[in-house]
Amino acid sequence: MSEAARGAMLETRGLCKSFGALQVANSIDFRLERGARHALIGPNGAGKTSFVNLVTGALTPSAGQVLIGGAEVTDLPQSERIKRGLARTFQVTALFRRLTALENVTLAIAEREGVADDLFWPSGRHQRVIEEAYVLLESLDLADDALRPVNTLAYGRQRLIEIAVALGLAPKVLLLDEPAAGVPSSETGLVAGIVERLPPDIAVLIIDHDMDLVFRLARRITVMVQGSVLVEGPPEVIAADPEVRQVYLGERQRR
Amino acid sequence: MAAFLVFPSYLPLGSQILATILFALSADLVLGYAGIVTLGHAAFFGTGAYTSGILAVNGWGEPISGLLAGALAAAVIGVVSGFLVLRTSGLTLLMQTLVVATLLHEAANRASSITGGDDGLQGMQMWPIFGVFRFDLFGRTAYIYCLVVLFLCWWLARRIVHSPFGRSLTGIRENVLRMHAIGAPVMRRRLVIYTISAALAGLAGGLIAQTTAFVGLGFLSLDRSGTVLIMLIIGGVGRLYGAFIGVPLYMIAQDRFSEVAPVYWYFWIGLLMVLVVAFARGGIFGLVGRLRR
Numbered sequence: 360m361s362e363a364a365r366g367a368m369l370e371t372r373g374l375c376k377s378f379g380a381l382q383v384a385n386s387i388d389f390r391l392e393r394g395a396r397h398a399l400i401g402p403n404g405a406g407k408t409s410f411v412n413l414v415t416g417a418l419t420p421s422a423g424q425v426l427i428g429g430a431e432v433t434d435l436p437q438s439e440r441i442k443r444g445l446a447r448t449f450q451v452t453a454l455f456r457r458l459t460a461l462e463n464v465t466l467a468i469a470e471r472e473g474v475a476d477d478l479f480w481p482s483g484r485h486q487r488v489i490e491e492a493y494v495l496l497e498s499l500d501l502a503d504d505a506l507r508p509v510n511t512l513a514y515g516r517q518r519l520i521e522i523a524v525a526l527g528l529a530p531k532v533l534l535l536d537e538p539a540a541g542v543p544s545s546e547t548g549l550v551a552g553i554v555e556r557l558p559p560d561i562a563v564l565i566i567d568h569d570m571d572l573v574f575r576l577a578r579r580i581t582v583m584v585q586g587s588v589l590v591e592g593p594p595e596v597i598a599a600d601p602e603v604r605q606v607y608l609g610e611r612q613r614r
Numbered sequence: 615m616a617a618f619l620v621f622p623s624y625l626p627l628g629s630q631i632l633a634t635i636l637f638a639l640s641a642d643l644v645l646g647y648a649g650i651v652t653l654g655h656a657a658f659f660g661t662g663a664y665t666s667g668i669l670a671v672n673g674w675g676e677p678i679s680g681l682l683a684g685a686l687a688a689a690v691i692g693v694v695s696g697f698l699v700l701r702t703s704g705l706t707l708l709m710q711t712l713v714v715a716t717l718l719h720e721a722a723n724r725a726s727s728i729t730g731g732d733d734g735l736q737g738m739q740m741w742p743i744f745g746v747f748r749f750d751l752f753g754r755t756a757y758i759y760c761l762v763v764l765f766l767c768w769w770l771a772r773r774i775v776h777s778p779f780g781r782s783l784t785g786i787r788e789n790v791l792r793m794h795a796i797g798a799p800v801m802r803r804r805l806v807i808y809t810i811s812a813a814l815a816g817l818a819g820g821l822i823a824q825t826t827a828f829v830g831l832g833f834l835s836l837d838r839s840g841t842v843l844i845m846l847i848i849g850g851v852g853r854l855y856g857a858f859i860g861v862p863l864y865m866i867a868q869d870r871f872s873e874v875a876p877v878y879w880y881f882w883i884g885l886l887m888v889l890v891v892a893f894a895r896g897g898i899f900g901l902v903g904r905l906r907r
Contacts, residue, residue, distance in 0.1 A: 415795075441797035453795070455788035466785045467796040469778050475798065478779035478806070485778060528796060 662816025688816025
């Protein structure tokens with residue numbers, strides 16, 4: 360607890376990963392404080408998604424450590440890290456498509472509460488879980504869609520439910536992998552709105568290309584290039600950094 | 615129950631239909647709910663049948679314990695083979711389930727001193743159920759026996775499907791990536807349902823062995839694994855009631871057509887499959903559901 364009190368909800372130390380000759384993570388030192396609104400940006404192929412996978416445990420690092428709440432989790436499987444409060448969303452919506460929004464969130468809460476191994480009593484007996492799911496959807500203004508199968512909802516709404524499912528795990532650290540990917544620009548405000556209303560003590564890491572979204576939400580930004588951290592700092596510093604402008608913002612303008 | 619009163623001369627066929635419904639129901643649990651595509655479900659059906667059958671041939675004709683022994687043996691094969699094959703998915707999984715069934719088929723073929731090999735297992739002497747109800751020539755006892763076992767298993771399957779565990783299986787079927795990401799022990803859940811399904815398939819095999827007093831190598835064959843899937847797909851996958859429609863339809867059609875045109879009947883079942891896949895995804899049960907809406 361004393362470790363957590365120092366603030367770092369998520370930390371990596373000297374994190375390395377290579378696939379053959381390709382180095383996707385090169386000695387990454389990273390800290391995510393309690394209540395952080397932190398963005399990770401970088402050009403395509405910079406290693407952002409690999410970093411997320413190293414943190415969640417989907418990839419095993421070649422060297423270095425991952426810590427959640429001050430405790431080392433480098434050798435722990437994905438499920439253990441989730442129990443310690445790490446949740447993520449996916450760049451390509453990963454929902455239970457034919458189930459309702461309520462069922463989607465209920466599945467996450469049932470796993471967190473450990474009721475999902477109950478193999479005999481009807482789901483309806485676990486009223487508390489279903490109520491919590493409904494309250495969560497309501498708090499995100501998604502109650503209207505609670506009973507609709509998610510594959511019948513507009514993509515923008517699906518992106519919001521994507522976040523709701525992760526919130527069902529009551530995370531301490533939330534990794535949002537391109538939360539507004541594929542959403543028409545007129546609706547990105549909805550996604551940003553939800554992120555802005557997240558409980559303040561959750562540490563949020565947003566991985567995104569959308570500069571408007573990043574500069575609206577993030578209070579701190581890390582720029583990655585070719586598997587390494589190029590620079591880290593508050594948004595105004597990043598925006599003014601000549602190196603960042605050259606490798607990332609410049610490249611984007613050229614497109 | 616209705617068949618019992620209306621078609622007394624069809625009771626032996628009726629018993630087979632009931633047991634096959636149970637077999638299809640067990641396949642629906644893995645295929646329809648957990649999304650585990652298998653071409654080797656006959657492995658469990660055959661294991662149950664041979665276990666119950668071998669007990670009866672060797673002087674233990676008590677039906678209930680024989681049936682449970684069959685289910686237990688099938689569950690053991692289920693948990694062991696599941697532990698190995700469920701690590702894979704898709705086509706690899708399909709092939710591995712097929713391999714397990716083929717291995718058992720060959721084992722039964724080789725061990726002909728126990729299984730009767732090609733000739734099949736014959737000479738079962740079944741004792742009366744509870745020491746009271748004899749298996750009669752007309753198949754009345756057998757029919758009610760099958761009906762009761764099917765009802766109990768259906769009730770159990772229904773409980774499982776509507777439990778949080780059952781919902782989590784649906785989650786695994788819909789998006790296994792996300793189930794991992796919400797911390798679900800996916801492998802364990804799949805292994806549990808695979809084992810339960812194997813046990814139910816073993817019961818189904820045991821029922822047919824006991825009520826027909828015969829077990830053959832066909833019980834373990836690819837044909838048997840494939841046919842149960844066809845019956846399930848015709849009825850409707852993943853809705854628990856599909857088996858109750860697809861199996862009787864298939865088996866009664868087979869019974870009728872094979873009298874009229876023994877060779878030709880596969881044409882009609884093939885045509886039916888094409889129609890179901892083209893126009894009635896979700897099977898006949900799904901079609902009825904859509905028309906009512």
